[in-house]
Amino acid sequence: MYVTLPNTEVYLIYPRQTLIIEGNLYQPRSPKNPGAFDFKKYLAKQGSFSGLKGEKVVFRTDKKLWGWTNLRNRIINGFTDALGKENGLVISSIILGRRAVDLPPETRDLFVNIGLAHVFAASGFHVALLLGIVFWITQSLSPKKKLILGIVILIFYVGLTGIQPSILRAALMGSSVLIGQVLDRKTNALGALLLSGFLLLSINPLWIWDLGFKLSFLATFALLVTSPFIEKKLDFLPPKLAGMIAVPIAVSIWTSPLIMYFFHGFSFYLIPFNILATPLIMLLVVGGIISAVFILIIPNLGILIAKILFWPLQILLQSAQQIPQLKLSAFAVGQISLVTLIIIYSILVTIWLNKRFQKYWHIGALIIIGLIIIPIIYKNITLLKITVLEGNKVPIIVMQNRGKVTLINVGSETDIKYTLSPFLSQQGINKINTVIITNNQDELSLSIIKKKIKINSIIDLFDNKEFNNSHQVVEEDSTIIKAMNRESGIIKWQIKDKYWLWIDGQKLDPQSISVHLNHGLDVLLWSGKKLSSxxxxxxxxxxxxILIISTNYLPSFIKTKLNQENLKWYWIERDGAIQWIPNQGIKPLFNNQEEDS
Known part of the structure; x- marks a missing residue:
């Protein structure tokens, strides 16, 4: 079961407690809008099929905080004391992984968007640096003692970070390296990677759905099979510099297709920023591990060491915050099909396995780029459709007309984050030609959307100075949009030979809008006032x-009357987003929406 609680309650909870929680049970729902996060599917992959929205904890066993949780909290508190709360949580996440620390979503999303999500994933990078420190300190010890000490440290680190697939995989591979040293045998790193993956999936097959596990596996695979190949191509550079450049390039080659498949986007600054950020990240990880050790042993000294990390951390954070402001920092590629993803990885594997094909790797690269870019170009030339998305207050309409995009309503800040932005990314939309705002739009939402995507023009549909009842707002190709009535919030548009009417007024009566209705109306979009007899x-x-209804509640007797009158209708609250495409007509994008309970 997935349980949520207020922050005031969460901070009082720790492992091995027995709790009685008061709240409301619910069944997770599938998304109503395309591109939105599928919470139901996500929980199902974790083996959870119900949720509890907890309001308060009415009983908890009073057990003393001990073990890994106590040690983890001491480290986090030490970093926050040294660097402040926000910086302390960031460095704690870098050292312990994002699952061990409650990192603010804004910071986590920032690093994901610029391609540095791996910074907050305790994995092979951390284990390699940790073992490097151990080997350096224990140079005089025998291989057997190195093995014992190394295994103990790995177990200790895994315990601190929690049972995360990526760190378990890295720990198993690190253990194989230690065992190889004891036996005086060279470790087959690729074999160790495959074996560790097999063992972990045997223990918990559900980890196959964990994106972090897959990305960690691919990143390590890239380091083993592609990074050496790139380093050879960079033999004109100093070896250390060539290695620093080769690693992020290799990792990006193998992980970017999967990232684009799940997040529908790519950053052109991914590789350059990774190259520049690598020295800072290494400094923060090494310095963070050393200071964490001293925080546990000599807290005051550990805090003093942690303070040294302030400026490197600030440079990393400030640089990361500047990347989204640059052009092409986030390029939407749209929904990549599973078949395309399989073809891309098949090409990469073929180049890796066949030395003959390695000579023509650039041809494979061009094919992969073509598989991603050609569908985007084809959409811009041919695609014509209208999508009605569910918003918190009013629906959001996205018109795509052969590469030109018109947006009616931006929605709230929440709508932009969870509905509009994911949809634009899924559709491969990187520019909006016209944004049309109505009576319901606020300035904050407009400022947010302008930071996320390029907008050519913004038109206030019911501007007090320019408005008149026949004011033509937009006329692009086959799209014409008109404002009909400010008080009633009535908008009419025509695309090709289809006529739409949107009524979005709270104070309406049938007589006031009957003049705007006609018998040739194709689609009526209704939001605002509830329907009556x-x-x-x-x-x-x-x-x-077609009647599309966008209200939070629709009485049963209204549903019955609509069916009795043989009206073809859709209710966004129940059916989810609605889409019109020529020759296909209007239909819900999801056919498996649950009935509203």
């Missing part, structure tokens, strides 16, 4: 071909 009579009279 009088409205049903009006709809029966004018018989729009």
């Amino acid at each position: 009088d409205w049903i009579k009006l709809l029966k009279k004018y018989q729009p071909k």
Whole structure:
């Protein structure tokens, strides 16, 4: 079961407690909008099929905080004392991994968007540096003593970070290196990687769905099979510099297709920023591990050492915050199909296995780029569709007309983050030609969307100075949008030969809008005031071909009347996003939406 609690309660909870929680049970729902996070599917992959929205803990066993949790909290508190809360949580996440630390979502999303998500994933990078420190300190010890000490340190580190697939995989590989030293045999790193992956999936097959596990596996694989190849190509550079450049390039080659498949985007600054950030990250990881050790042994000394990390951390954070401001920092590639993903990785594997194909690697690279870019170009030339997305207050309409995008309503800050931005990324939209705002739009949302995507023009549909009842707002190719009535919030648009009418007023009566209805109406989008019997009579009279309803609640008797009048209707709250495509008509994008309970 997935349980959430207020922050005031969460800080009082630790492992091995028995709790009684008061709250509301719920069944996780599938997303209503394309591109949105599928919470139900995510929980199912974790083996959870229900949720509890906890309000308070009414009983907890009073057990003394001990073990890994106590040590982890001491390290986190030490870093926050030395660097402040925000910086302390960031360095704690870098050392212990994001699952061991409650990192602010804004910071986590920032690093994900610029391609540095691995910084907060305790994995092979951390284990390699940790073992490097151990080998340096224990140079005079015998291999057997190195093995014992190394295994103890790895177990200790895994315990601190928690049972995370990526760190377990790295620890198993690190152990194989230690064993190889004792036996005086060279470790087959690739074999160790495959064996560790097999063992972990045998223990918990659900980890196959863990994106962090897959990315960690691919990144390590890239270091073993592709990084040496790139280093040879960079033999004109000093070896250490060539290695620093080769590692992020190799990792990006193998992980970027999977990242684009899940997140529908790519950053052109991914490789350059990774190259520049690597020395800082290494300094922070090494310095963080050393200071964490002293925080546990001599807290005051550990805090003093941690303070040295302030400026390197600030440089990393400030640089990361500047990347999203640059052009092409986030390029939406759209939804990559599973078949395309398989073809891309098949090409990469073929180049790796076949030395003959390695000579023509640039041809494989061009094919991969073509597989990603050609669908985007084809969409811009041919695609014509309208999508009605569910918003918190009013629906959001996205019109795609052969590369030109018109957006009616931006929605709230929450809508932008969880509905609009994921949809634009999934559709491969990197520019909006026209944003049309209505009575419901606030300035904060506009400022947020302008930072996320390029917008050519913004038009206030009901501007007090320019508005008149026949004011034509947009006319691009086959799209015409008009404002019909400010008070009633009535908008009419025509795309090709289809006529849409959107009524979004709270103070309406049938007579005030009957003048805007006609018998040739193809789609009526209804939001705002709840439907009543009088409205049903009006709809029966004018018989729009399709009725789309966007309200939080729809009474059962209204549903019955709509069915009795043989009106074809959709309810966004139940059916999710609605889409119109020529020759296909209007249909919900999700056919498995749960009935509203």
